[in-house]
Amino acid sequence: MASLESRKHISPDSGFSVTLHPHFNARIASHVPSSPIREAFDPPKDRAHFADPEKKALFAVARRVDLTEGVGTLLENVQLSQLNAQQLDELALLVTERGVVFFRDQDLTTEKQVELFEHYEEGILDKHPAQKHKDIYGNTDDHREIANxxxxxxxxxxxxxxxxxxxPSYSLLRMEEHPEIGGDTAWISQYGTYDALSDAYKRFLEGLHAVHTSRLQCMLCLSGSQNSDLIHDKLIIITIDDTIADLWGIAPNRPPIDTHHPAVRTHPVTGLKALNVNPGFVTGFAELKKLESDKVLDFLYTHIHSADDHYVRWKWNVGSVAFWDNRCVAHRVIPGSYETPRRGVRTTVYGEKPFLDPASEGRLQRKLRKAREAKTNGTAVKQ
Ligand SMILES: [Fe+2]
Structure with a gap:
């Protein structure tokens, strides 16, 4: 059972735990994060740009098994620890195309995993704002129950x-300890969820910025005081109360942040449009009124949760690895209870500031265009 400060504070009128009262936790009120909000920066050129499009070096050793039509590939007969720089670049390109690539029975150590990921960003590894240890997390929490x-x-x-x-662009999670049943992770392709929208809705979303916030996950709420931040020329006032410090027993090392990112983004490597909205962190749309914003979020929640044709689910074992690209997939742990701890080591690198290139195309749009071009060329050859 998760240890939550809120359980000690019961609403006298309802009998339920208090979660949203700004004064329930003295640690929240007194916490000063150790680091400031990160400034924008230009990361090194994505290693996938350096890859052979046919990935010959990687596929000389790895056997490819695509798990669904549009997202998720299992690579067999390969140890990540043995890949050379050229193969790692090709792997990154495959991840940008397939969203997530899986491996089983890996011999990676934490040290080697960090070294491998430093190849992708010359040592600029992300550290989660509420991370206790550099790259490791694990617990037996039942997310169904915590969500209440x-x-x-x-x-x-x-x-x-x-x-x-x-x-972050790329994330890699390697499982060190895992229950026999439960704790699966699922991914959905945001290329796919974009493609599944009508043309009219695509155009509507392309004119919006989604508000991605850490406010609800971090914790900071100061009775009588506010933090402010200038994001994309808009002054964001932060006055909230959050509870992750109670849940994880740690305090975040950076202040909360709201960032306005394009609701549809262009992937810098594939050049494809992807939906850039996720229910975990997006709380609204900068250009809309609250009621309008709530209804759009409500629709997209249903849209993302019903994207079965753009979905892949992965059952973990000790030594399994998932390597994904946060720019074109969203993911979640499948909630449930399990008896033994689930413990993994995650490494993450920062990506570019999200952008929308109006001239870019969706994955389905590109496929249809290429089919048309092939048909035209084929007809021309026959004539
Ligand atoms: Fe995650």
Whole structure:
């Protein structure tokens, strides 16, 4: 059972735990994060740009098994620890295309995993704003039960720390300890969820910025005081109360942040449009009135949760690895209870500041265009 401060504070009128009262936790009121909000920066050029499009070096050793039509590939017969720089670049390209790539029975150590990920960003590894140890987390928490007590929709679909000004690009999670049953992770393709919208809705979303916030996940609320931040020329006032410090027993090392990112983004490597909204961190749309914003979020929640044709679910074992691209997939742990701890080591690198190139195209749109071009060329050859 999760240890939540809120359980000690019961609403006298309802008998339920208090979660949203700003004064219930003295640690929240007194906490001063150790680091400031991260400034925007230009990360090194994505290693996937350096890859051979056919990935010959990688597929010379790895056997490819695509798990669904549009998202998720299992690579067999390969140890990540043995890949050379060229193969790692090709792997990154495959991840940008397939969203997530899986491995089983890996011999990676934490040290080697960090070294491997430093290849992708010359040592600029992300550290989660509420991370206790550098890269490791694990617990036996039942997310169904926790979700009843935290304002943050824990275990919802999300892209890792998408509230950052430079949100993560690649994440790699390696499982060191895992129960026999439960704790699966699922991914959905945001290329796919974008494609599944009508053209009119796509155009509507392309004119919006989604508000990605860490407010509900971090914690900071100061009675009588406010934090403010200038994001994309808009002054954001932060006055909230959050509870993750109670849940994880740690305090965040950076202040909360709201960032306005394009609701549809262009992937810098594939050039494809992807939906950039996730229920875990997005709380609204900057250009809309609250009621309008709530209704759009409500629709997208249903849209993302019903995207079965753009979904893949992964059952973990000790030594399994998932390597994904937060710019084109969202993921979530499937909630449930399990007896033994689930403990993994995650490494993450920062990506570019999200952008929308109006000239870019959706994945389905590109496929149809290429089919048309092939048909035209084929007809021309026959004539
Ligand atoms: Fe995550």
């Amino acid at each position: 007590f935290t304002p943050w929709p824990i275990a919802e679909w999300h892209a890792d720390t998408s509230f950052e000004i430079n949100p």
